[in-house]
Amino acid sequence: MITIVDYAAGNIKSVTSSLARLGAEYILSSDPKVIAVADKVILPGVGNAATAMADLVEKGLVDAIKGRRKPLLGICVGMQLLCRHSHEGDVDCIGLFDNDVRKFIPSSQCKVPHMGWNSISNLESKLFKGVDGGSFVYFVHSYYAGLSTDTIATCRYADEMFSAALKYENFYGTQFHPEKSGDVGEQIIKNFISM
Amino acid sequence: MVAKRIIPCLDVKNGLVVKGINFEGLKEVGDAVEMGRKYSQEGADELVYLDISATNEGRNTFTELVERIADAINIPFTVGGGISSIDDASRLLDRGADKVSINSAAVMNPSLIDNIASKYGSQFVVSAIDAKMIDGKWVVTTHAGKKPTEKELYSWAKEVQERGAGEILFTSMDHDGTKSGYAVEAYKCLSEMLSIPVIASGGAGCVKDIVDVLSLGKADAALAASIFHYGEIAIRDLKLELKSNGIKVR
Numbered sequence: 301m302i303t304i305v306d307y308a309a310g311n312i313k314s315v316t317s318s319l320a321r322l323g324a325e326y327i328l329s330s331d332p333k334v335i336a337v338a339d340k341v342i343l344p345g346v347g348n349a350a351t352a353m354a355d356l357v358e359k360g361l362v363d364a365i366k367g368r369r370k371p372l373l374g375i376c377v378g379m380q381l382l383c384r385h386s387h388e389g390d391v392d393c394i395g396l397f398d399n400d401v402r403k404f405i406p407s408s409q410c411k412v413p414h415m416g417w418n419s420i421s422n423l424e425s426k427l428f429k430g431v432d433g434g435s436f437v438y439f440v441h442s443y444y445a446g447l448s449t450d451t452i453a454t455c456r457y458a459d460e461m462f463s464a465a466l467k468y469e470n471f472y473g474t475q476f477h478p479e480k481s482g483d484v485g486e487q488i489i490k491n492f493i494s495m
Numbered sequence: 496m497v498a499k500r501i502i503p504c505l506d507v508k509n510g511l512v513v514k515g516i517n518f519e520g521l522k523e524v525g526d527a528v529e530m531g532r533k534y535s536q537e538g539a540d541e542l543v544y545l546d547i548s549a550t551n552e553g554r555n556t557f558t559e560l561v562e563r564i565a566d567a568i569n570i571p572f573t574v575g576g577g578i579s580s581i582d583d584a585s586r587l588l589d590r591g592a593d594k595v596s597i598n599s600a601a602v603m604n605p606s607l608i609d610n611i612a613s614k615y616g617s618q619f620v621v622s623a624i625d626a627k628m629i630d631g632k633w634v635v636t637t638h639a640g641k642k643p644t645e646k647e648l649y650s651w652a653k654e655v656q657e658r659g660a661g662e663i664l665f666t667s668m669d670h671d672g673t674k675s676g677y678a679v680e681a682y683k684c685l686s687e688m689l690s691i692p693v694i695a696s697g698g699a700g701c702v703k704d705i706v707d708v709l710s711l712g713k714a715d716a717a718l719a720a721s722i723f724h725y726g727e728i729a730i731r732d733l734k735l736e737l738k739s740n741g742i743k744v745r
Contacts, residue, residue, distance in 0.1 A: 321569065347616045407690055413692075416498060416540065416716070418498065440618040480593065
């Protein structure tokens with residue numbers, strides 16, 4: 301059973317559709333008591349980091365997330381919220397990953413958002429079991445987390461090398477959208493489900 | 496580097512994909528969900544679904560269709576056609592659309608782009624621009640190219656970027672349906688002046704047209720319809736050709 305954090309994070313439908321296609325059961329919840337102890341949790345996220353963070357605080361979910369000892373996967377802004385700080389709205393985040401989140405500087409060489417399929421490398425986690433280095437996944441984001449000791453996958457965009465995925469203890473995060481990344485993405489979600 | 500994208504475009508009427516034949520009428524070419532699934536399996540990077548029904552009943556059918564597409568397909572998809580309010584956009588987002596494409600409604604009411612982008616983020620807003628060359632100038636048009644407006648392509652593109660659009664989908668009405676190649680020069684200008692991705696649309700007839708618009712035209716993505724629907728170019732073969740021309744693809 302997967303529990304999806306139900307908060308002001310935009311498109312939850314794409315995550316539920318993806319789990320349904322894989323035959324995984326899921327529930328939506330914004331109850332801190334449920335999120336704290338659920339077997340596996342997905343923290344989705346599309347939209348603005350500061351808005352999303354404010355909603356997590358309001359719903360009393362920050363400590364529930366932070367205190368978890370079982371697997372949690374943050375997707376896109378969901379991953380960024382697990383970092384220390386985001387420049388998007390200049391907001392302090394949950395602070396599990398040892399990263400700050402910054403904006404790509406737009407130019408005609410570096411279109412922002414970074415949108416589309418890009419390849420991921422240096423894959424270092426069972427989250428990527430069965431996924432080859434160099435595989436393409438789907439990104440849509442204007443802010444990124446740089447490299448840190450928590451980096452478990454890297455991606456290059458324009459001149460910037462950034463974290464495509466992060467891990468700290470039982471917490472995982474992907475900057476890309478596995479639920480929109482075709483067969484490769486489905487493999488990654490399956491790996492998370494079977495942790 | 497991010498890969499160049501190949502995007503099949505599906506015009507939908509009452510749940511079926513249709514294609515206009517020499518302005519004489521519409522031919523049904525297949526089920527919208529099945530065709531999307533097939534393209535996705537063949538390596539399409541994204542899909543665009545345009546609702547061309549223009550009736551309330553058709554709109555409702557399309558909204559239900561969006562949900563079935565979201566359930567069936569594991570790559571991103573954009574929906575468009577008749578989106579004229581933030582409520583329209585919200586309804587499609589709730590059903591699972593990854594992006595909405597706004598066309599004529601933004602020409603009439605430019606702040607629609609600001610409103611949708613500030614509520615749901617720039618990544619959700621594709622600004623579709625139809626334009627044609629009139630007296631040496633790219634003039635923005637509405638009503639499938641029939642009505643010229645006061646707006647000029649490049650300044651309008653810059654404006655929608657500033658208003659918060661996340662991508663530009665420019666269709667040259669002079670090239671659309673001709674299969675004689677894309678408006679390569681115009682895409683090059685757009686791509687060099689903008690800092691958001693540019694999708695090229697209108698004129699794809701062969702592999703070389705797509706190579707040209709992605710390399711010389713510097714477009715970030717190429718959209719096409721009939722060459723895919725009628726099996727003239729298989730997406731898998733197209734990707735191999737692009738790769739052998741030094742273009743990064745998935």
